[in-house]
Amino acid sequence: MLENFPSLNNHNLPYPDTIHPIVVHFAIATVLFAFLCDVIGYFTRNHRLFEVGWWNMFFATISIFVAIIFGQFEAGLAEPYNAVEPVLTLHTFLGWSLSGILAAITAWRFVIRSRTPQKISIYYLAAGLLLTVLVGIQVYFGDELVWVYGLHTVPVVEAVKEGLLQ
Known part of the structure; x- marks a missing residue:
């Protein structure tokens, strides 16, 4: 049965490069832009920007779940070594938590949009600020996984295969 699956490349992936960062950067950008x-x-009382914010939150919510699917798949193929496991576990936990938080804030935004499309509350903006901070923390851990621990980079994949990293 395994012969039906594509073989893994030098990044330890069945496709040319990681997809998770592409999708997750879209989610990050749409959350921050919203x-x-x-x-x-x-502050400018330009209610048309609220519609732009709503649609960005909507697409961010969809894209974060796609990012998580690819992130889980690619994390499973990464063969994490001992030093990276705590960061990867924290990144995974925060990613799933962010998906729930983002979905809840987007649902709240939908209710606000339905009731008072030309106004939003300062409490919603505070929640948006908290979400932005959490996204920033998640970006830090994701960057650490790639730039410090080298997940899915060729030298690290080779070192894990040769048993140099455990």
Whole structure:
């Protein structure tokens, strides 16, 4: 049965390069842009920016789940060594937590949009700020996985295969 699956390349993936960072960067950008639009809209009283913020939150919520699917798949193929496991576990936990938080804030934003499309509350903006901070922390851990621990980089994949990293 395993012969039906594609073989893994030198990044330890069945496809040319990691997909998780591509999708997750879209989610990050849309969350940050949504928050920016809502803040600017709040202070300038430009309610059209609230619509832009809403749609960015909507697509961020969809894309974070796609990012998690690829992240889980690629983390499973990474063969993490002992030093990287705590960071990968924290990154995974925070990613799943962020998906729930983002979905809840997006649902709240939908209710706000349905009831008062030309206003948002300062409490929603505070939640958006908290979400932005959590996204920043998650970005830090994701960067650490790639730039410090080298997951899915050729030298680290080779070192793990040769038993140099455990």
